[in-house]
Amino acid sequence: MRQKETPVDLPATPLPEGVRHPNGIRIDKLLAKAGLADSVTDATRKLKAGAVIINNDKISELVLPEPSGEWIVQVGKNWRRIVFPAR
Numbered sequence: 139m140r141q142k143e144t145p146v147d148l149p150a151t152p153l154p155e156g157v158r159h160p161n162g163i164r165i166d167k168l169l170a171k172a173g174l175a176d177s178v179t180d181a182t183r184k185l186k187a188g189a190v191i192i193n194n195d196k197i198s199e200l201v202l203p204e205p206s207g208e209w210i211v212q213v214g215k216n217w218r219r220i221v222f223p224a225r
Contacts, residue, residue: 144210144217145217148210148217148218148219149218149219150208150219150221151172151218151219151220151221152220152221152223153168153220153221153222153223154167154168154171154172155171156171157171158204159201161201161203162201162202162203162204163201163202163203163204164200164201165181165185165190165192165197165199165200165201165202166178166181166182166185166200167181168181168211168220169181169184169185169190169211169213172211172218172220173216173218174211174213174216174218175213182200184213184214185197185198185199185200186198189213189214190211190212190213191211191212191213192209192210192211192212193209193210194210204222205222206222206224207221207222208220208221208222209222
């Protein structure tokens with residue numbers, strides 16, 4: 139697989155419980171609960187280091203607006219497809 143290429147067989151992961159925030163989705167909690175970081179603290183460190191990519195955009199914000207549909211999340215060599223429930 140080449141750099142920057144999304145894996146084809148990426149399994150879908152439902153949005154974990156406890157990651158919603160009044161202004162959207164807490165990225166640190168999402169990474170920890172989806173298994174992309176060892177802890178919320180580790181996730182925060184990865185965000186600050188610029189290691190988090192969502193839908194091909196480098197993310198540094200702690201909270202992002204909740205999308206409709208899904209996010210393709212990459213942290214280093216680890217990928218997840220996060221599927222958001224229909225509203």
